[in-house]
Amino acid sequence: MESYNVGIIGAGAWGTALAAALARGGHKVELWALEEDVVESINNAHENKRFLPGFVLHESLTATQDIMKAAAGKDFIILGSPSLFLAPTIRKFVNAPNIQDGSTIIGSLTKGFVPSEDGVPHFVLDTMESVLPECYKNATVYIAGPSHAEEVAMGKITGLISASNHHRNAVKMRDLLRVPGIMAYASFDTIGVQVCAAVKNVIAVVYGAMDALSENSELFGDNTESLLMAAGLNEIQTIGMAMGATHSATFTSISGVGDLDVTCKSKYGRNRRFGQDIIRTNMLDQFKDIDDIIANVQKVGYLPEGAIACKYVHKIAEMKNLKLPICDILYRVLNKESTAEECLKEILITR
Numbered sequence: 001m002e003s004y005n006v007g008i009i010g011a012g013a014w015g016t017a018l019a020a021a022l023a024r025g026g027h028k029v030e031l032w033a034l035e036e037d038v039v040e041s042i043n044n045a046h047e048n049k050r051f052l053p054g055f056v057l058h059e060s061l062t063a064t065q066d067i068m069k070a071a072a073g074k075d076f077i078i079l080g081s082p083s084l085f086l087a088p089t090i091r092k093f094v095n096a097p098n099i100q101d102g103s104t105i106i107g108s109l110t111k112g113f114v115p116s117e118d119g120v121p122h123f124v125l126d127t128m129e130s131v132l133p134e135c136y137k138n139a140t141v142y143i144a145g146p147s148h149a150e151e152v153a154m155g156k157i158t159g160l161i162s163a164s165n166h167h168r169n170a171v172k173m174r175d176l177l178r179v180p181g182i183m184a185y186a187s188f189d190t191i192g193v194q195v196c197a198a199v200k201n202v203i204a205v206v207y208g209a210m211d212a213l214s215e216n217s218e219l220f221g222d223n224t225e226s227l228l229m230a231a232g233l234n235e236i237q238t239i240g241m242a243m244g245a246t247h248s249a250t251f252t253s254i255s256g257v258g259d260l261d262v263t264c265k266s267k268y269g270r271n272r273r274f275g276q277d278i279i280r281t282n283m284l285d286q287f288k289d290i291d292d293i294i295a296n297v298q299k300v301g302y303l304p305e306g307a308i309a310c311k312y313v314h315k316i317a318e319m320k321n322l323k324l325p326i327c328d329i330l331y332r333v334l335n336k337e338s339t340a341e342e343c344l345k346e347i348l349i350t351r
Helices: 013-024 036-045 067-071 083-091 124-131 149-154 167-177 190-216 222-243 248-252 254-265 270-280 290-295 305-320 325-334 340-348
Strands: 005-009 028-032 062-064 076-079 105-108 141-144 158-163 182-187
Touching: 005 013, 005 067, 013 028, 013 149, 028 067, 036 062, 062 067, 076 083, 083 124, 083 305, 105 124, 105 167, 124 190, 141 167, 141 190, 158 167, 158 190, 158 254, 167 182, 182 190, 190 222, 190 248, 190 254, 190 270, 190 305, 190 325, 190 340, 222 248, 222 254, 222 305, 222 325, 222 340, 248 254, 254 270, 270 305, 270 340, 290 305, 290 325, 305 325, 325 340
Parallel strands: 005 028, 005 076, 028 062, 076 105, 105 141, 158 182
Antiparallel strands: 141 158
């Protein structure tokens, strides 16, 4: 297998786990972290003690606080920045020669929609290409799939999708990702894959709330959770097709039903956890509404991307005149218009 120089921008749990997998697969990987303690921990202890504690990282994986160093001269760059910080992060390294001449293939792990000044949610790849040089138009790659960082770090078999409008880049990124423990596939339905990656987090928050409610409810159980997940998948497909997805099979692939299943059910899922915390710890008591959550998400203690995506899903539903009752539940709950139990009873019992 050919070895490549890879820069991963963002040393959160997922960025670190993928960097570790690529390093184990024989690639030379440099990981950019904003935090000094993260860089020192990775370089000296071979562990990301802040974001991925307890997992030994490959010795060839190095970290740096110099984002230009992490980006310069790389064959591939993979972005692991949260959606809120995606464009500002790219601007920090966009002037690297290999970016200006388009010789580096650039992909992203970022989940969700990207906020904009006009209030219209933007796709991750569109946001990237608006900041990158013109040569990256329709050439960036989106990476998604059922892939909790902890299991990737353990080397457990994981499936990923490499989606791009540029077919060669989709295939090249797919081949890069095919290291021990990762089964990677190419897709050319960038819109469908991006919608799946964003909206499944919204469904997972509602799923987590129902999971917590079912502990003391005579109404909600395993059957109800399966009903909720199936209805949620239908809503994801409704949004995807309305936004321009090109392949209905995207929604029954690992980027659709596969990612939704693991996000709803896994013990590692932050969005499921957020839904559970809404019920178990009254998490929302410290916030006024959804905008307050997005502005002060650090109060949560972890990043529930579904809470952020929920606002933009609601905007899309208004723009496209879509009926999305499961996604609407979360929007109403986060804005304190109703409780999760009231909303779920409304759509599941009164029909």
